[in-house]
Amino acid sequence: MPLFGNTFSPKKTPPRRSASLSSLHTLDRSTREVELGLEYGPPVMNIGGQSWKFEEGQWITESGENTSGREAQRLKKRNVQLEEENNLLKQKMEILLDMLTETTVEYHLMEKEVEDVKTQHQRKK
Numbered sequence: 001m002p003l004f005g006n007t008f009s010p011k012k013t014p015p016r017r018s019a020s021l022s023s024l025h026t027l028d029r030s031t032r033e034v035e036l037g038l039e040y041g042p043p044v045m046n047i048g049g050q051s052w053k054f055e056e057g058q059w060i061t062e063s064g065e066n067t068s069g070r071e072a073q074r075l076k077k078r079n080v081q082l083e084e085e086n087n088l089l090k091q092k093m094e095i096l097l098d099m100l101t102e103t104t105v106e107y108h109l110m111e112k113e114v115e116d117v118k119t120q121h122q123r124k125k
Contacts, residue, residue, distance in 0.1 A: 027035065043054045044062075051062035 045052050052059045053062060054060075
């Protein structure tokens with residue numbers, strides 16, 4: 001029995017096989033073909049009662065019309081119109097605020113003049 005040596009040396013365990021999270025590997029070929037089909041095809045989804053299919057990088061409706069392109073173009077045009085209208089309204093608001101400020105300053109100046117005239121008139125009496 002060695003005093004400082006380590007006589008305990010456990011055997012190395014064999015590496016574990018990774019367990020698949022999918023149960024598809026347990027199915028035989030014919031069952032997989034029935035479940036998944038031979039051709040998986042493009043992804044299809046149903047949103048709001050309308051069926052959409054992903055083809056050639058765009059979502060199109062099942063009826064075949066490419067609403068994403070036309071709709072996007074229409075929305076971009078509307079967006080530009082709304083941005084122009086928004087800019088015009090901002091300019092009008094700035095002009096109105098400038099006019100209000102100018103009128104307020106004039107009012108305060110006139111009010112001050114009236115007060116000055118009143119004080120001068122009372123000093124004369």
